[in-house]
Amino acid sequence: MLEQQEKVSTSTSTSAKSKQPEVFQQKTLPTEVMIRLQDVSKVYANGGSCLQNVNLNLKRGDFVFITGASGAGKSTLLKLLYGEELPSAGRVYANGCDVNRLRGDRLAKFRRRMGIIFQDYKLIPNRTVAENIAFVLQAQGKRQQEIDRRLIPTLKMVGLADKAEYFPDRLSGGEQQRVSIARAIVGTPPLLLADEPTGNLDVENATQILRTLQNLNTYGATIIVTTHDRQLAALSERPVLQLHQGHLYWVKKP
């Protein structure tokens, strides 16, 4: 299967790498580059390796899927992008920043410019849907007026306007996932990282969520979606990468 796939990309917009690392010469990134992984490896403290010499180049406005079996390192790849994990080797650039070097408030401000959809939703159980979504804007110090202005359109976009005052435990899995999406997009971030956003959802819900993400992409957001479901990726017209044994391969080029 993998033999049929192109393992090294020289695409102008996206490049992923397996065996021959691609070296980036320029020190300052061109403004159109949104994501750059440069020879990135990640070895966990217990000796387990999940990423080996991964290279990836994404432009602003790109929308890619990353597929791979459970445990292939998809979530780790995203964690490297939002700075929750540090690479064992290599460099990670996102949204114009060298993520490895960000600490404290600079890391916090960097994260404000991205939306993250978590695999396990990460909703706060004792806050309503509206509070869960507004919470991001509050944490970023936005004024109440601004929060109110953004909240309703975002809720409408994910189809939860009538459930704004519900607590998460009263919602179905699909609805909770949509709250998580609403929270990620309410700040209109230029970069959206979605970790298995359709995991455990039926096809109808999954399609709806994909439609929302594509909608956002048309407004210029760069989107990375990880999924273990290849069919879902195939449903979309978007480029697809696969993470296999620590290496990143093109399955469908842009």
Added chain:
Amino acid sequence: MLQFFTKLGYLCRESLSSLRRGGWMNWAAISTVTVLLFLFGVCLQTSWQLDSLLDHFGNQLEISVYLQPETQGETIVPMVRGVPHIKDVRTIPKERAWQSLLEELGIADVAEATEQLEGNPLVDELKAIADNAQKVPEIVAQLDRIPGVDRIVYVNEARERLQQIQQGLSWIGIVLTSILSLTAIAVITTTLNLIAVARRNELEIMQLVGATKVWIFLPFVFQGVIFGLVGGGLALALITTLRTLLSNLFFVKTDFLNFLTEGLKLTSLQLSLLPIIIFTLGISVGMVGSFLAIRRFSLR
């Protein structure tokens, strides 16, 4: 400015919701702070009161010389004047002393009291004023050698006793305050830490959505400060009640007890200083406790 109020509003909301979540743990923290501040406040207040009593005891240059019963004050005065460093000498005849004592004790009928005791039991007294407090012990030694002198009392002696009590009290105060401060800090740290652990997911999500450290942890510091303020308020109420009760207890019409009551009153400066000191200590303890609690949550 608007940004400031937005932030303040957020901090107040978060602190209050955190207080609601804390439940009875809040009470544990507040009551410990209250006990600490109450004992600290009582020690401080007593120390001030002793200070004031010491002042009431009067001039430390004054030496009281009590004569033997048969000796007349006037006969001794020239000899006392001859002692070096004596600036002035006054005689208080035993009749006058007896009368003023009876008045202080609230007995109106002098003649009857004298009759009951078969005569005036007091002796003549001389009040000698020294020109230098350092020389008082030396003067006392010389006065003691004058014939007819029975006993010498000078204020220093009384002051020394009171000062010893005051010093002892200060030590007790320092030890108690230190131990209780540590206890209060430990309780506040544990309380806030438990609240933080319960909210671990929330804090983690806050970090992931871009909240700064200050934004995440300031509500905890606020909560610590609230513990300090509420504890301070309760302690102050207790101290004030205690002071009022005691002064009512001492409020008797005799001059002697009035003198004591006067000594126990705080000046207006002390009355305004006491809340400031108590609240400052309360806020400090609350802040230290909250800092220790959030220190364990390391953020990258």
